[in-house]
Amino acid sequence: MLNIGLIGLGFMGKTHLENYLRLEREGAPVRVVALCDVDAAKLNGEGGGGNIETSSEHAIDYGRFSKYTSVEEMLNNEKLDIVDITLPTFLHRDVTIQCLNSGVHVLCEKPMAMNAAECDDMVAAAEANGKQLLIGQCLRFWPAYVYLQELVESGRFGSATSAHFYRGGGTPSWGPWVLVKEKGGGALLDMHVHDTDTVNWLFGKPEAVSSIGRNVIPGSGYDIVSTQYRYADGKVVSSHVDWTLNGDFGFEMGYKINFERGNLQFDGSRVKVNPNDGAGFFAELAEDQGYYYQIKAFVEAVAGDRPIEAATPASTKASIEIVTAERESADQRGAWVLVP
Secondary structure, three states: OEEEEEEOOOHHHHHHHHHHHHHHHOOOOEEEEEEEOOOHHHHHOOOOOOOOOOOOOOOOOHHHOEEEOOHHHHHHHOOOOEEEEOOOHHHHHHHHHHHHHOOOEEEEEOOOOOOHHHHHHHHHHHHHHOOOEEEEOHHHHOHHHHHHHHHHHHOOOOOEEEEEEEEEEOOOOOOHHHHOHHHHOHHHHHOOHHHHHHHHHHHOOOOEEEEEEEOOOOOOOOOEEEEEEEOOOOOEEEEEEEOOOOOOOOEEEEEEEEEOOEEEEEOOOOEEEEEOOOOOEEOOOOOOOHHHHHHHHHHHHHHOOOOOHHHOHHHHHHHHHHHHHHHHHHHOOOOOEEOO
């Protein structure tokens, strides 16, 4: 049995908790034993929502967990196998290293860290302690994106000739830190990193990027970003993010991909496949969100003592390097910046 401790019980922390509890109900060898948050109210399920519906129909009995407001105290008092970290981005490096050094495996929410140097420190700690580190880039486990990755890898419709990814929604309100550039990195690092990571996962690092960004919310960083990714084979790849779509807009994510012999359209709910030589159809996809498959994969990997190949720390670090180049390009009003 793997004992789980969760650090951070905001919107995403509660989402992770619900998925661990679901795995418990399904008979997985896991049990959530401890919760930690500096805000004691969140340890009882209080707190705001996020930009996507993730809640479960099952009520949570918060009385069954040991509760802490100190990470050190939780690590010292509990016999844990896995710690799941859903804290503000600027805390990812230090708390991840603290947990790895205590001898537990770590799932840390995206983005990996504020910069590549912090990522290096996290990877080094995982390797030094012989523990698994998974970064919660959930699109690598999201059915619509897994389907796309399988088509790219298999070459069923030939090579990709163009790709566009997008996401947008209202200005986040689940914590004041997220709108502070030095703590959250703006929409560029907090939200756009999903699509940059997908580009990296599907096609590898681009040679260079060109980004146009705009700051709307004072002090938050880039709130609207549009990026072009340059590849040696000439495919046209772009992405766009905007978290200033307020009012009744809600949340939207999707992609449009063209291959040599067909194309795909994902509108956030369904993937339409359009072969060049036949009738279009909707792909058959698993119904659950990527959060569930991500956590399930991590639990199974730890239980089986094997790494998760879909999202290695080195790969998610590369996504941070690409985002950093995008920021440098936006600072230069779209100049092409080489990706290290």
